[in-house]
Amino acid sequence: MSDDIENVPGEDSGSTGSGTNIIPINIEDEMRGAYIDYSMSVIISRALPDVRDGLKPVHRRILFGMLELGVNYNKPYKKSARIVGEVLGKYHPHGDSAVYDTMVRMAQPWSLRYELVDGQGNFGSVDGDSPAAMRYTEARLRRIADEMLSDINKNTVDFSPNFDDSLKEPSVLPGKLPNLLLNGSSGIAVGMATNMAPHNLNEVADGIAAYIDNNDITIDELTKFVLAPDFPTGGIIYGYQGVRSAFETGRGRVVIRSxxxxxxxxxxxxxxxxxxxxxxxxxxxxxxxxxxxxxxxxxxxxxxxxxxxxxxxxxxxxxxxxxxxxxxxxxxxxxxxxLQSSFSVNNVALVAGRPKTLNLKDLIKYYVDHRHEVVIRRTQYELEEAEKRAHILEGYLIALDHLDEVIALIRSSRDPEIAKNGLMEKFSLSEIQARAILDMRLQRLTGLEREKIQKEYDEIKELIEELKAILADEGKRMEIIKNELLELKDRYGDERRTYIEHAADEFTAEDMIPDDDMVITISHEGYIKRTPLVEYKTQGRGGVGSKAATFKNDDFTEHLFIASNHNYLLIFTEFGKVFWHKVWAIPEGSKISKGRAIQNLINIEADDKVRAVINVINLNDPDYINNNFLIMCTERGTIKKTSLEAYSRPRQNGINAITINEGDKLLNVRLTNGDNHIVIASNSGRAINFHESDVRPMGRMAAGVRGINMKDGEFVIGMVCVDHKDPANLLVVSENGYGKRSEFEEYRMTKRGGKGVKTMNITEKTGSLVAIKDVIEDDHLMIINKSGIAIRTEVKSLRVMGRATQGVKLIRLNEKDSISAVEKISNIEEEEIENPDELNNEGGEVQENSEE
The missing domain is CATH 3.30.1360.40 (Gyrase A; domain 2)
Incomplete structure (x- = not known):
């Protein structure tokens, strides 16, 4: 085989012996190019409708072919085979089944909301029965289809050559009817598809009229006119959320019930x-x-x-x-x-030859734009025709005014050419006028006929002025579009077939859940729960507390905070990932239940653990997410500031919130407004105070900068972010149950990265520092130790002390117990339990339980 393609000596190496050029090409490039050409052909010439008339090429060719064949609504039916042959032979060189099936669908009342073809014979059934063969059935255009084709002979649309350049076919129909909205469309192209729902003519006409009156109308306002899709088979639209989504975005899932x-x-x-x-x-x-x-x-x-x-x-x-x-x-x-099905709306149509996803307002806008162009072209055509007729009538009137001279000139002329030239010279007529006079019948020379010509001329002049006024005024053109549409509504409009029922499932679980405050607890082993805040009772300082949670021996409460049911939780892990979760979606449990494993709620890695949880009001408000920041702090003292907007797009598997350096862990995260003071404290009892502006905003993947300088073996235990206008104190708690609050003024402002100042006198008696909080007198504290005992106390029961003091005892601890978590509860309006017997009884029970 290789011998056959060897080069002949003396010939060019790029050709064979026969002289045919062989051009080497890259097969990947050729396949890519050929496939793109094929896909564009399918998209433009087969599968997607044009936004202007709502038709694919095959539908357009069938309607135009039937018009050319003369099978209008007021003419006799013709055999379907005759129509199919006309369309195939002239415009659509594909299989006959493609044309016939399309024509059949346009005649089925269960397929199209407003049928365009009037079929006679067996055109199938809603049971899926096939139509009879085309040789048995007959068809003609419906009257409503005439509205799609009206004015097509008035230069309203462009015509392009057919497949063999022997005829011209319209590239789009004038489309007085908003067909794409009324009948919808469906099709599968290459790499894309369309599935557009039908609508009611009355509603669509009113919606388009409203758009013409106010181009700035919103989609919400349009839905007062166009209520929802209106399917030919009726049924019930169950739930409105999918309809709203389809109207607003061009995509949505509409549930239909029988x-x-x-x-x-x-x-x-x-x-x-x-x-x-x-x-x-x-x-x-x-x-x-x-x-x-x-x-x-x-x-x-x-x-x-x-x-x-x-x-x-x-x-x-x-x-x-x-x-x-x-x-x-x-x-x-x-x-x-x-009996219940869904219609997935995907409004993809060709706009200027390009596929585009369209919402309700887009569909109306492009229809009105198309009709506006049609009205301009139609008016221009009618103006030209009127001016031509007026020109001829002017010639008639001149001839009638000089009738004897015209007759004498014609009689004296040897042939029509001489007569024509004579008329042109003597009466300053154009060639067209002269020919028209020569072609005029003798009966038009009577006085009555002259009056008719004069009347026609006057009417034509009025028409010309009117047409010029239309071309000069866009408002008049829009009024014409609106009036023509309202005429269609009066002629073809009918009642809505599909009933709309707002589904119970549109009221989401969140809508049905009261926005109450909840205590959220997360244990060291990763068990999470929410408990109504009202289940916790207020005790005096120094009380033993009530049982808060029952855990296995090596587990204890690590995170405790307050959030309302409708808030979002941003859950940060020590590996630097963030997950989203709604508060109401967290399983509810009693004070003594251990809760649900957090792995069942978020996709956290097995060796990762939750380090901070941020309670966020709303992730959909641009003002809120762009003007609030997340401040993150690691155990090694690194700090980072990022806009909340970077974390406003929830993902099921979470995202990276911060890049964590080797050997470090994310410790704490706080939400700020951009003008806060930041205090970071270490276990050694030192704290640094600097302004948030010292930390510039960084991207989501940044690692951050140094916040506090610490010795080997020291680590950060907490971070506080406070507005300098707030009358807050700084509360510090040690692991052996000592705590106090101090004025923020006692902590001098420095630049970030320093060693800080003493915030508590750390001794063997107090133990290391475990928590810092910003508090006001109205706050309450929730303190939980590692054995699960909890106490709730008022901040105002703690007096303000100097920052270097040791503090007072906050909670009585068993010999080998220590504090694991401290959380403040803001603005609680509850009466304190003043009955000492109740406190003692409760304390006794807890003491017994803890000993067990």
Whole structure:
């Protein structure tokens, strides 16, 4: 084989012996280019509708071909085979089934909301039956289809050559009817698809009129006119969220339910009657699958199914057993069968030859833009025609004013050419006027005919002025578009077929949950729960406390904070990741329950653990997320500041919140407003105070800068962020239960990165520092030790002391116990329990439990 392609000596190496050039190409480039060409051809010439007339090329060619064939709504039907042949031979060189199937669909009342083809014969059924062969059926255009084609001969649209350049076909129809909104469309291209829902003409016309009156109308305002899709098979739109999403974004999932009612027979037995089914559902297939589910005992309570549909309408009967509850059976049918279906809206259409996803306002805008261009071109065409006619009429009037001279000139002329030239010279006429005079019939020379010519001329002049006024005034053109549309509404408008029902599931779980304050606890081993704040009782300072949680021996509460049910939690782990979770979605538990493993709620790694949780009010408010920051602090004293906006897009698997250096861990995270003071404290009892502006905002993946300088073996135990305007104190707590509060003024302002000043006199008696908090007198404290004992006390019971003092005892601890977590509770309005017996009893019970 290689011998056959060897180069012949003396010939060019790039050619064979036959002289044919061989051009080497990269097969990957060639395949890529060919596939892109193919995909664009499918997108533009086959699968996607044009936003202007809502038609794909095959639909457009069928309608235009039927117009050219003369099968209008007021003409006799013609054989479908004749129509298909016309379209195939002139405009659409593809398979005949492609054309016939498309024409059939345009004639099916269950497929199109407003059919464009009037079919005679068997055009299929909602049961999925095939139509009869094209040689048996007949068709013609419906009257409403004439609105799509009206004015096509008035230079309103561009025409392009057909496949063999022998004829011209329209590249788009004038489309007086907003067809894309009314009938929708569906198609699968290459790499994209479209699925557009039908709507009601009355609503669409009102919506477009509202848009014409106010181009700045919002989609919310448009939905007062265009309520929702209106499917040809009726049914019930169950829930409005998908409709709203489709209108606003061009994508949404619309749930459709069958229309069903319960009838009671004379015998007392009940039956469910279905009279409308969801759009695009095959009735026979649905009934067959339902019967199969009943036989398999997956649906119970139904003794028989019958299809009693006839020419008068649809009627599917589900006979119920004696003990069956209709509502339960019907809901089960909705859940397991196609009595409830969904229509996934994906509004993709061609805009200027490019596919684009469109919302409701976009669809209306492009329709109005198209109609505006059509009106301009139609008016321009009519103006030109009117001016031509006026020109001829002016010639007629000149001739009639000089009738004897014209007749004499014509009689004396040897041939029409001489007569024409003579008329042009003598009466200053144009060639067109002269020809028209020569072609004029003798009867037009009567006095009555002259009056008619004069009247026609006056009317033409008025028309010309009117057409010029339209071309000069956009407002008039828009008024024409609106009036034509309202005429269509009066002529073809009908009642909405699909009922809208706001679904119960639109009221989300969050809507049904009161926005109460909750105590959120997370244990050292990663168990999380929420408990209503009202379950905790207020005690005096020094009380023993009530039992807060029951854990296994090596577990204890590590995080405790307050949040309302509707807030977002940003959960940060020591590896520097952040996860999102709604408060109400956290399992609720009592004070003594251990909660649910946090791994069941978020996808945290096995060796990672939660280090900080931020309570965020709202992640959807741009003002809020752009003007608030997250300050992060690590155990080695690194600090980082990032805008909350960088963490406002929840992801199920979390994202990296900060880059953690080797050997370090994320310790704490706080939400700030950009003008806070930051205090970082170490276990050795030293704290540094600097302004937030010392830390510039960084990206989400940054590692941060040094916040405090510490000796070997020291580590950061907490960070506080306070607004300098707040009358707050700094509370510090040691591991052996000592604490105090001091004025912030006692901590001098420095630059970040320093060693700080003493914040507590650390001794063997106090133990190392374990917590710092910013508090005011109205705050309460929740203190939990490692054995699970909790005490709640008021901050005002702690007197303000100097920053270098030791503090007072906050909680009585057992010999080998120590404090694990401290959290403040702000603005609690509860009465303190003043009965000492109650305190003693509660304390005794806790003491016993802890000893056990």
């Amino acid at each position: 229309k069903a009612e319960v009838e009671t027979l004379k015998s007392g037995r009940e039956q469910i009657i279905v009279t409308e089914i969801p759009y695009l559902v095959n009735k026979a297939s649905m009934i067959e699958k339902t019967a199969q589910l009943i036989n398999e005992k997956k649906i119970e309570g139904i003794s028989d199914i019958r299809d009693e549909s006839d020419r008068s309408g649809m009627r599917i009967v589900y006979e119920l057993k004696k003990d069956a509850i209709p509502n339960i059976v019907l809901n089960n049918l909705y859940k397991q069968t196609q």
